Amino acid sequence: xxxxxxxxxxxAGALAGAATLGRxxxxxxxxxxxxxxxxxxxxxxxxxxxxxxxxxxxxxLGDRVNATTVESVAPPDFDRVVTxxxxxxxxxxxTTSFSYFAPTQRLAxxxxxxxxxxxxxxxxxxxxxIYNARFYEGRYIQGVIAARKSRSKTIGYVATFPxxxxxxxxxxxxxxxxxxDPSMKVRVVWVNAWSNPAREADxxxxxxxxxxxxxxxxxxxxxxxxLANERGVFGFGQASDMTRFAPRAHxxxxxxxxxxxxxxxxxxxxxxxWRPTDTWGGLGSxxxxxxxxxxxTPEEVSExxxxxxxxxxxxxxxFEGPIVRQxxxxxxxxxxxxxxxxxxxxxYFYRGIDVAxxx
Amino acid sequence: xxxxxxxxxxxxxxxxxxSPLLAVALTLVSAVIxxxxxxxxxxxxLTVFFILPLSDSWGLxxxxxxxxxxxxxxxxxxxxxxxxNWNIGAEGQFLVGAMAGGWLxxxxxGAPDGxxxxxxxLVCGALGGxxxxxxxxxxxxxxxxxxxxxxxxxxYVAELLLDWLVRGPWRDPQGFNMPVTVGFEPxxxxxxxxxxxxxxxxxxxxxxxxxxxxxxxxxxxxxFEIRLVGEAPRAARFAGFSADRLTWTVFAISxxxxxxxxxxxxxxxxxxxxxxxxxxxxxxxxxxAFLGRLNPVGCLIAGVFLAVTFIGAENAQIMLKLPLDVxxxxxxxxxxxxxxxxxxxxxxxxxxxxxxx
Numbered sequence: 112x113x114x115x116x117x118x119x120x121x122x123a124g125a126l127a128g129a130a131t132l133g134r135x136x137x138x139x140x141x142x143x144x145x146x147x148x149x150x151x152x153x154x155x156x157x158x159x160x161x162x163x164x165x166x167x168x169x170x171x172l173g174d175r176v177n178a179t180t181v182e183s184v185a186p187p188d189f190d191r192v193v194t195x196x197x198x199x200x201x202x203x204x205x206t207t208s209f210s211y212f213a214p215t216q217r218l219a220x221x222x223x224x225x226x227x228x229x230x231x232x233x234x235x236x237x238x239x240x241i242y243n244a245r246f247y248e249g250r251y252i253q254g255v256i257a258a259r260k261s262r263s264k265t266i267g268y269v270a271t272f273p274x275x276x277x278x279x280x281x282x283x284x285x286x287x288x289x290x291x292d293p294s295m296k297v298r299v300v301w302v303n304a305w306s307n308p309a310r311e312a313d314x315x316x317x318x319x320x321x322x323x324x325x326x327x328x329x330x331x332x333x334x335x336x337x338l339a340n341e342r343g344v345f346g347f348g349q350a351s352d353m354t355r356f357a358p359r360a361h362x363x364x365x366x367x368x369x370x371x372x373x374x375x376x377x378x379x380x381x382x383x384x385w386r387p388t389d390t391w392g393g394l395g396s397x398x399x400x401x402x403x404x405x406x407x408t409p410e411e412v413s414e415x416x417x418x419x420x421x422x423x424x425x426x427x428x429x430f431e432g433p434i435v436r437q438x439x440x441x442x443x444x445x446x447x448x449x450x451x452x453x454x455x456x457x458x459y460f461y462r463g464i465d466v467a468x469x470x
Numbered sequence: 471x472x473x474x475x476x477x478x479x480x481x482x483x484x485x486x487x488x489s490p491l492l493a494v495a496l497t498l499v500s501a502v503i504x505x506x507x508x509x510x511x512x513x514x515x516l517t518v519f520f521i522l523p524l525s526d527s528w529g530l531x532x533x534x535x536x537x538x539x540x541x542x543x544x545x546x547x548x549x550x551x552x553x554x555n556w557n558i559g560a561e562g563q564f565l566v567g568a569m570a571g572g573w574l575x576x577x578x579x580g581a582p583d584g585x586x587x588x589x590x591x592l593v594c595g596a597l598g599g600x601x602x603x604x605x606x607x608x609x610x611x612x613x614x615x616x617x618x619x620x621x622x623x624x625x626y627v628a629e630l631l632l633d634w635l636v637r638g639p640w641r642d643p644q645g646f647n648m649p650v651t652v653g654f655e656p657x658x659x660x661x662x663x664x665x666x667x668x669x670x671x672x673x674x675x676x677x678x679x680x681x682x683x684x685x686x687x688x689x690x691x692x693x694f695e696i697r698l699v700g701e702a703p704r705a706a707r708f709a710g711f712s713a714d715r716l717t718w719t720v721f722a723i724s725x726x727x728x729x730x731x732x733x734x735x736x737x738x739x740x741x742x743x744x745x746x747x748x749x750x751x752x753x754x755x756x757x758x759a760f761l762g763r764l765n766p767v768g769c770l771i772a773g774v775f776l777a778v779t780f781i782g783a784e785n786a787q788i789m790l791k792l793p794l795d796v797x798x799x800x801x802x803x804x805x806x807x808x809x810x811x812x813x814x815x816x817x818x819x820x821x822x823x824x825x826x827x
Contacts, residue, residue, distance in 0.1 A: 151794070185748075210744065469637075
């Protein structure tokens, strides 16, 4: 038989086919999981913790998953990154920001064989689940600790955007603080960014200058806490354990733990039980935990732990009635509790918070 | 003893042309070293980085989508810089263009509209960018204010204006208070050109702009005026050219092109207005303009090259698990080599004995 171009081509085709087959067999064992991050892995906050979650998932599932992180993906680049992940065989994709909600919603129907998960989005699709953590539970504990620690009776809050997530967090901090001392006040500075260390530090400086001696922050990085350390006041870490950034100021941090959830979802895809769920986990389900208590007396620690355990067990609920708006109208009466939808849409401050919501 | 740079009497034309290629070659050599140091097979890594984005229709379309705003903005900037007008604020003009075009999309949202909407949005975007760019032009010609500072500072004005609009009057009522507008309606979205990709009419527009700018610079009196004012302002004055009028013209052109890029991006890839609408296109385009030797065709080549490195960086993250910072190092190295090559080709370093004071 003479070696013609056609037989050569056929041979090459068979080889390529065998290679593809081999790859497919490997892919069946290993689930490719993509994680799209809005910020850099090194922000020590939101995106960092999602990347930590990706690592934890890989630890838990070992060879069964192959995880990929793409960081600092701006909205104009999002479609391409997700499409490329799909094209390279990723079947489970976590899009870890509310900013990705609308584009994920647009892309999910184009790739029905791929499972999407959007962090903090409001609605699901047949192949798109949503997930978030009940961070407000940690905020309540922060309020309790802040009220114990503050001498000036004023908490400073470095806030990001006036979205419900942040508004209900400020409300819960104050609910926690009032449970200790009803005369507690809060001051808020909006930095209009999730991550902008310079503006965060300026906001913290302004709050301390206005007499706040315990700082809460909603931004992604440790800048406000570091400034608190410098100025000799207290503060809380956000997203990751930030003790090392502020050894004298740090009280506790809400430490996000996405890894267990990611592992659970990857397992669901592998065994075919994945459903487009709406998950909103809290201290009880381990979506986040409180970092080691530091710079606190044993009594303060035991009180914080008592509150934490009560919230985790469901005996203490931060959104119990009565809840009265800033303008005096009652939302719910004593004995009632806000529904998840009401919490998610919260657009008002409680009575007793004399701060205006901008916009 | 000290090191001084002396201008060479003349630099061969071929060397001027070769300088950017030399810079790219040096970047590639550095890339090989970096990849090897990170434990990657350099050849495979370079393939993922530079070849894969160009290997199929989808990839090519994405390169075009990414390069389009860079090319549009950098061509305008090249005209500016050639005439010695230093517009650093293209990022702001880009955002104002997005806002001006987006305004029309939002104003007609839910109202009957038609095929006139998209062209009208593009015109609005270009006009918005041009008017915004005329502010530094006015400040320069009327008050002698340094346009580098004014145009740069207006970027922050534009960013904050967009921020305010999407958090205030233009906020999507159903958007959970997030700083985003409603999604644009289909009529207000830039039409796609091919199936299975995102190539849109922005790319042919950018190519047309490159051709027009090349003709303008090479074949018209205006082009001569731009070059003359930039290279020999005194001679230009004797020739009767008004440097002030030219400042207005080039700022309007570059602002208009940046604004056009802005509305194309808002209505093409993002399909709504939100603060993160530009990943720094206006600033990256400055690199593109210089990499392209302030020449429209050069800008096209440089824009495509930079777009490939951006997409290559995403591929490297996805397929090689390399961190994003590696790309940033690349782009930094590339600009560094371009400037270094240029300097050494145009100037000669020489050690001179210091004269006793």
